[in-house]
Amino acid sequence: MRESRRNAAQQGRAARGPRARWALAATGAALVVLVPGAVAAVADTGGGRTDGGRAAGARRPPGHGTKLPAPPQMRALDFMLGSYKCMDTPPGGGEQIENYITTKRDIGGHYLDSAMVTPDLVVGRRVFGWNPVDRRFMSEYHDDWGVQGNSYSEGWKNGHLIFTGTVKLVKKPSPTGNAEGVEVNVKDDMVILSRNHYTNTQTTSVPGGISVQHFYDCRK
Template identity: 50%
Template sequence: MSLVALAVSPVNAEPDTGAKPPHGKNPLPAPPQIRDLDFLLGSYTCDYTPPPGGKPAVLKLTTKRAMGGHYLYTDATLEPGSVVGRTSLGWNPVDGKFINQYHDNWGSSGNYTSSGWKDGHLIFKGPLTQVITPNGSGQTTGVKLDLVDDYQVLGPGHFKDTTSFTFPDGSTLQGSYDCRRQ
């Protein structure tokens, strides 16, 4: 599972709740590119359509600004399964790409990048280490996957994320999240 794991004006955008610079300092303004992710701001309910043989699920997510608007973070819960995850999204000004860092309470983690919007799609790609069976001992089994998250804004407060997982043997599974602002 990867969370939102995007060029629409924000609707009901929530205020920045992140860390503040020391008093009296003139903070560096957030990069303008971060506005391309504003469609994620707010609270969403996402219906997950799994690959064949999988089980439908519901993802609840809330995205807010952080660090003076330089980043967004998303907290999400996937049921069934009680998976709780966090995604941090930002702009890498050196490489000219969006960055997405993901981790969850099962121990899964991933790092993805995107060059930005193209033909109505914002595509993040990168490695995901997916825990298969969570275990409180700190040791368990998992699989290293290549992940692709393909975001499309379908309307105000409505987006879709088509997610593809490619396994080490080259096989690929695909599911999708249909997300609507609450």
């Protein structure tokens, strides 16, 4: 994925104009749309009111929802918090690509929200959370190319945090909202080296086809 983006950036530099973006895009995970009303209806199996007995039209002030604590499992992802510069070493070596990731807690720590930027190439967003029903971590990704995907992790094992899933890649972004793409398998293998230093070995595979691996060295 990143190799094709590198080629796009290099072509743009040679032309001394806006950098072309002719690549398969980044890893991560797709958007999930929740419908609170539907959730409340399902939860109200006893047939009672779901508004806590409040009169019609009465509403709680913003920010006064249930103070449910974040899942304790989320502490396992604290190493991501803060601002990191991640150097991407593409397959076969060559010039490294700079990536910037800033991660903060969201919704009271129930999720981590990562803003991801590859200068002059792509801006993305990745959200991490804990699924209490499936008892595993989830990851959602989307970016300004239109790339979307999702991945999951069973948690830390032998010093590795591995997310696996699928991503719908966009070959060439278009302002028309229509583009060609391909669905690929993705694997992130994260390892903590110190308090402010971790790595991610990312593998992207076309089902029944080629496999490409990138190595990200991330430091605060």
